[in-house]
Amino acid sequence: MAAAAALGPGPLRVGFVGAGRMAEAIAQGFIRAGKVEAQHIVASAPSDRNLCHFQALGCQTTHSNQEVLQSCLLVFFATKPYVLPAVLAEVASVVTTEHILVSVAAGVSLSTLEELLPPTTRVLRVSPNLPCLVQEGSVVMARGRHAGSSEAKLLQTLLEACGQCEEVPEAHMDIHTGLSGSGVAFVCTFSEALAEGAIKMGMPSGLAHRIVAQTLLGTAKMLQQKEQHPAQLRTDVCTPGGTTIYGLHALEQGGLRAATMSAVEAATCRARELSKK
Template structure:
């Protein structure tokens, strides 16, 4: 068991492919396999990344790290099929939203180390944010191994598992909130008479530049916003409208709702 090496991606959806692509770009395809229930999708991934598409037993036999990249509702069936082939020599990494390490551990043989991860879709462009939590049988070595895997597609942080529902709501769902805001800003530009293509370029580059400023300046967002808001100017007039329509409160409420839904997903599968 100790000689087993390699990675098996179980599930070839968006996040599974993002992690697969990042690893292959950084380290090559050697030792990487994928399990995919749809043959046509499996063939697509095999051709694109030069990897083998295999069954669960072969994946477990060839790979130390098993990345569970399926939707939460599909995880119980996956674990049932995987359990007979898994042992303590494996490392199981789950990216299923809302599903606790205890739930995954209960479906597998005793002593299998499990790490729970909440990634997000910017992993597709190597700018993801992944947050890790260790299960009962996973220690620092397993967290280091999972972090090395996820760091191929962005930044990584570690939190106690009880914080994962908040992480899911904030960074896991977060890209959708930004896309929503960008969509609204683009529509506003079109309403004001700008061509949609130009408006999209203006908004996307503004979003990108603003994010880089936040990361590199180290300043609080309020300070950066204040620097743009001249007395009696256009920006402060716009900010007043955002406050009048309670946009700040709406965003906070949306993130709270997403966190509650993450808890509900876990409860539905018996994790709490």
């Protein structure tokens, strides 16, 4: 990996400060895609509760956050947002100009991160979502003042192991949280409703949920591979006087479109509120 040359000779070593589900998902993606060897990943956490998942992957673990930075030059901070300032204060003394630090903590701005770290530290933010657990996530990233194109390229190349990864302006991070982070729950709610409609009409529950999951998966793949606007695919399914137009009419009467837009807006506004706090 050419971009990794900036981190010095030898194999790429990646650290995780915080060992929760998202950190595990990212590490698992790196390992499965062959981006980083498990033995070259180091994770830290206060207790063994989450570290056992990293150990099962074959990674190294420790209770010392400083040890992670002393072992790795690329480090992901995957702590709770309210914990992150204290963690950064703890490790600041061992941060060097060679480190690339990546925050996964929602709502903590790049300017705040840079204020808490030594001057000229290369900092980036990423916003992943839960499907990273199955390497089908949506991830956006933004770079700080001292992170250049080589750091962004390295991070994007790595995170593509977890799904789709795009660089965006930092202002889009909270929107991504409302759209894709919270959107997982919105899609699951719609999935439940679709299955319950079939159950109401007499289909067994397990069968209905399996068919819905496959329908969502297939539709998503068509939208990705054909690069069509959703309206075009909807039109392809909708024949005059057929079943789909009757169903769409019912959805419009129920206000699905407006309710969905309002849900993304509400989740985004809440993300922005939390960022300010």
